[in-house]
Amino acid sequence: xxxxxxxxxxxxxxxxxxxxxxxxxxxxxxxxxxxxxxxxxxxxxxxxxxxxxxxxxxxxxxxxxxxxxxxxxxxxxxxxxxxxxxxxxxxxxxxxxxxxxxxxxxxxxxxxxxxxxxxxxxxxxxxxxxxxxxxxxxxxxxxxxxxxxxxxxxxxxx
Numbered sequence: 006x007x008x009x010x011x012x013x014x015x016x017x018x019x020x021x022x023x024x025x026x027x028x029x030x031x032x033x034x035x036x037x038x039x040x041x042x043x044x045x046x047x048x049x050x051x052x053x054x055x056x057x058x059x060x061x062x063x064x065x066x067x068x069x070x071x072x073x074x075x076x077x078x079x080x081x082x083x084x085x086x087x088x089x090x091x092x093x094x095x096x097x098x099x100x101x102x103x104x105x106x107x108x109x110x111x112x113x114x115x116x117x118x119x120x121x122x123x124x125x126x127x128x129x130x131x132x133x134x135x136x137x138x139x140x141x142x143x144x145x146x147x148x149x150x151x152x153x154x155x156x157x158x159x160x161x162x163x
Contacts, residue, residue: 008044010034020094058095060108065089071149088116090130
């Protein structure tokens with residue numbers, strides 16, 4: 006569900022990465038109001054205000070030449086429409102319970118839904134480090150030609 010700052014307890018969320026914690030606390034609501042990004046939260050069924058993890062999504066584009074050669078086939082020579090996973094974090098106390106996979110699945114489903122309505126070709130993420138890149142690669146993300154930490158997942162061919 007989308008973040009509702011009045012309902013969800015952002016202050017007690019801690020994933021162990023200060024920049025990700027600070028984003029949820031200080032910027033996610035503002036970015037949502039201003040149309041920059043939406044933040045989607047996974048909450049505890051027993052305490053629905055308690056955030057287990059979150060993913061932020063935004064519109065993006067990739068340069069055609071940043072895609073791997075097989076993914077460029079039959080595409081026009083202009084930027085490729087994309088959905089960006091801006092941030093993805095799971096609470097430290099719930100790490101290893103599969104919530105990251107669920108949040109990423111939500112991001113993929115959101116990208117596929119946008120593909121139906123708007124036209125989105127890939128889901129793109131800038132992994133913060135090699136460990137994060139390995140997480141995304143395990144789900145089929147590929148590195149762009151520009152940088153190994155910018156990854157993308159094709160959202161179908163037709």
